[in-house]
Amino acid sequence: MSKILLIAEHADGQLNAGVAKAMDCAQQIGGDVDVAILAESGQSVAEQAAKLAGVTRVLVVDNAANAHPMAATLAPQIVALAQQGGYSHVISTNSTQGKDLMPRVAALLGVPQVTDIMAVHGPNSFDRPIYAGNAIITVEAPAEPLICGTVRLASFQPVASDNSAPVEAASVDAEIPSHTRFQGVEIHKSDRPDLQSAPRVVSGGRALGSSENFEIIYKLADKIGAAVGASRAAVDSGYVPNDMQVGQTGKIIAPELYICAGISGAIQHLAGIKDARTIVAINKDEEAPIFEVADYGLVGDLFEVVPELAEKL
Amino acid sequence: MKALVSVKRVVDYNVRIQVKGDGSGVVTDGVKHSMNPFDEIAMEEAVRLREKGIVSEIVAVTIGGAKSEETLRTALAFGADRAIHVKTEEAVEPLTAARTLKAVFEKESPELFLMGKQAIDDDANQTGQMTAALLGLPQATFASKVEIADGKATVTREIDAGLETLEVDLPAVITTDLRLNEPRYLKLPDIMKAKKKPVDATSLDELGVEPAAAIKVTKTAPPPERSKGEMVKDVDELVEKLKSKGLV
Ligand SMILES: Cc1cc2nc3c(=O)[nH]c(=O)nc-3n(C[C@H](O)[C@H](O)[C@H](O)COP(=O)(O)OP(=O)(O)OC[C@H]3O[C@@H](n4cnc5c(N)ncnc54)[C@H](O)[C@@H]3O)c2cc1C
Numbered sequence: 285m286s287k288i289l290l291i292a293e294h295a296d297g298q299l300n301a302g303v304a305k306a307m308d309c310a311q312q313i314g315g316d317v318d319v320a321i322l323a324e325s326g327q328s329v330a331e332q333a334a335k336l337a338g339v340t341r342v343l344v345v346d347n348a349a350n351a352h353p354m355a356a357t358l359a360p361q362i363v364a365l366a367q368q369g370g371y372s373h374v375i376s377t378n379s380t381q382g383k384d385l386m387p388r389v390a391a392l393l394g395v396p397q398v399t400d401i402m403a404v405h406g407p408n409s410f411d412r413p414i415y416a417g418n419a420i421i422t423v424e425a426p427a428e429p430l431i432c433g434t435v436r437l438a439s440f441q442p443v444a445s446d447n448s449a450p451v452e453a454a455s456v457d458a459e460i461p462s463h464t465r466f467q468g469v470e471i472h473k474s475d476r477p478d479l480q481s482a483p484r485v486v487s488g489g490r491a492l493g494s495s496e497n498f499e500i501i502y503k504l505a506d507k508i509g510a511a512v513g514a515s516r517a518a519v520d521s522g523y524v525p526n527d528m529q530v531g532q533t534g535k536i537i538a539p540e541l542y543i544c545a546g547i548s549g550a551i552q553h554l555a556g557i558k559d560a561r562t563i564v565a566i567n568k569d570e571e572a573p574i575f576e577v578a579d580y581g582l583v584g585d586l587f588e589v590v591p592e593l594a595e596k597l
Numbered sequence: 598m599k600a601l602v603s604v605k606r607v608v609d610y611n612v613r614i615q616v617k618g619d620g621s622g623v624v625t626d627g628v629k630h631s632m633n634p635f636d637e638i639a640m641e642e643a644v645r646l647r648e649k650g651i652v653s654e655i656v657a658v659t660i661g662g663a664k665s666e667e668t669l670r671t672a673l674a675f676g677a678d679r680a681i682h683v684k685t686e687e688a689v690e691p692l693t694a695a696r697t698l699k700a701v702f703e704k705e706s707p708e709l710f711l712m713g714k715q716a717i718d719d720d721a722n723q724t725g726q727m728t729a730a731l732l733g734l735p736q737a738t739f740a741s742k743v744e745i746a747d748g749k750a751t752v753t754r755e756i757d758a759g760l761e762t763l764e765v766d767l768p769a770v771i772t773t774d775l776r777l778n779e780p781r782y783l784k785l786p787d788i789m790k791a792k793k794k795p796v797d798a799t800s801l802d803e804l805g806v807e808p809a810a811a812i813k814v815t816k817t818a819p820p821p822e823r824s825k826g827e828m829v830k831d832v833d834e835l836v837e838k839l840k841s842k843g844l845v
């Protein structure tokens with residue numbers, strides 16, 4: 285039977301919302317699931333994780349070196365945990381943290397990694413996207429000695445919070461390198477819903493032309509309680525910060541409703557929204573490729589359409 | 598200091614990928630290939646660091662078949678001084694690529710190893726982290742700014758929540774994100790000059806690399822198709838549709 289170690293992401297004492305979705309993936313793999321919290325002081329995060337349905341145990345590894353999650357310091361501790369516990373799987377979310385961390389863990393364990401698991405067929409058989417999601421491959425990872433993977437959050441549902449799994453302190457025997465030092469983080473705080481979990485998202489592209497003009501996107505979003513996203517062109521042009529980029533090399537999202545204005549629909553952008561339930565596109569060019577994937581398309585000038593839509597919704 | 602840059606030949610980012618009818622893979626024969634865009638960014642960064650007088654020599658490396666030499670020539674046109682071609686006709690997975698790059702690193706002893714954060718074909722986003730792990734070196738992934746001084750690199754990284762800054766001792770592996778720089782257009786004289794620059798061929802065997810256990814691809818399928826949508830004539834019609842579907 286499988287024995288899964290799920291590495292939980294957290295910040296400021298809050299468990300990342302993606303962990304509940306990664307639990308869904310873990311439960312589909314089947315078997316015992318231990319959630320590991322590596323933190324400076326992880327008790328309160330551990331209590332949040334213990335509530336997630338399907339969790340067998342929560343393991344807390346407290347260490348001052350874990351105050352800021354860095355792959356170089358976390359990886360050797362996770363390797364030690366994985367080996368001490370005899371796990372069959374080590375998984376994490378496919379967030380920037382998981383993407384940074386898990387290949388380092390896999391390489392230290394000497395095993396390949398399955399990136400971006402989007403479906404589970406069995407303990408070692410998974411689907412994952414390649415070529416910006418334009419092809420889906422079914423893969424079989426070598427089961428021995430163990431399997432490492434990251435979970436595509438847009439493909440899984442959060443599990444319920446009705447559990448009360450035991451929380452245990454774990455000690456690991458690992459040498460933590462000092463060659464990598466945290467200097468600072470600039471968090472783009474926003475009162476709007478989180479882009480990766482919001483049921484509604486409104487995005488703007490290059491056509492917005494400036495960060496001031498982007499206001500009309502924010503207004504529409506606020507009217508319907510949506511998160512705000514953007515194309516790479518809008519980020520590169522400095523209209524919005526990098527963490528708002530949706531796409532192959534940005535965030536992959538799966539909202540119920542995705543409204544985009546002034547975005548042409550490049551392959552790389554579409555890769556981030558393929559799993560959206562309903563896509564609404566507003567573009568002045570009726571030939572724009574975004575209309576090929578849109579459920580509802582409206583040809584028009586976004587500077588007229590977007591404010592009108594905000595008013596009428 | 599010496600910089601090593603790995604560059605991979607991939608299907609061009611503008612190509613619309615077709616899955617083969619028998620599910621055995623995607624059509625790559627006869628389609629345009631080019632250097633992985635993130636590796637172009639890595640090459641550009643190396644060249645800029647040389648222009649600033651920080652880097653003195655740039656070595657490009659690729660792992661791949663005969664056609665990958667084109668990619669090395671592109672790297673040489675960017676400004677690499679010489680190139681290493683690790684020849685193999687087999688698909689190389691990230692862990693094997695990392696073992697190979699480790700072997701090349703150990704022969705070359707660079708202070709800086711730059712590469713793309715992900716190759717846009719397989720989208721694995723693993724090779725840099727794995728290479729750093731195997732070498733026991735620091736890694737700074739998804740870099741949007743790199744500053745080098747006093748044997749250290751200060752790297753700003755694009756993360757989900759915003760921007761993070763790390764300081765790493767050199768040598769280190771740094772993987773590039775989109776906003777690190779905008780790669781230059783290659784000029785004809787540079788492309789001509791590149792043809793004369795040296796390319797050393799080697800192999801996994803010669804480097805003593807043992808390929809890692811592979812992840813087996815059992816099927817390749819197109820993604821589920823979205824059903825064709827409809828065009829609406831104005832905002833009123835759109836609002837009505839969204840309301841009738843309970844979306845707002
Ligand atoms: C390696 C790589 C990775 C990439 N990763 C991503 C990624 O993750 N995410 C991403 O988004 N892109 C990504 N890209 C970039 C992608 O290829 C496109 O360049 C980008 O998505 C274009 O952004 P856009 O649609 O806003 O701009 P454009 O393509 O310039 O489109 C602007 C659109 O606005 C319309 N328009 C103009 N004025 C108006 C108006 N007044 N009213 C209504 N419509 C108007 C135009 O008709 C046009 O369709 C990547 C590219 C590469 C090479």
Ligand SMILES: Cc1cc2nc3c(=O)[nH]c(=O)nc-3n(C[C@H](O)[C@H](O)[C@H](O)COP(=O)(O)OP(=O)(O)OC[C@H]3O[C@@H](n4cnc5c(N)ncnc54)[C@H](O)[C@@H]3O)c2cc1C
Nearest residue numbers: 603604659660688690712713715716719720721722723724
């Ligand atoms: C349709 C399809 C079928 C496949 N089938 C198989 C199969 O049957 N067997 C198998 O073993 N693999 C198979 N692969 C895997 C594939 O060849 C490798 O996994 C992939 O090339 C390496 O991952 P990546 O390039 O996405 O790595 P990433 O980690 O995304 O690459 C990041 C960076 O690493 C560097 N890098 C990576 N590879 C190289 C390289 N070759 N040369 C120089 N630098 C490099 C580059 O700088 C790159 O920017 C298949 C892939 C696809 C798309």
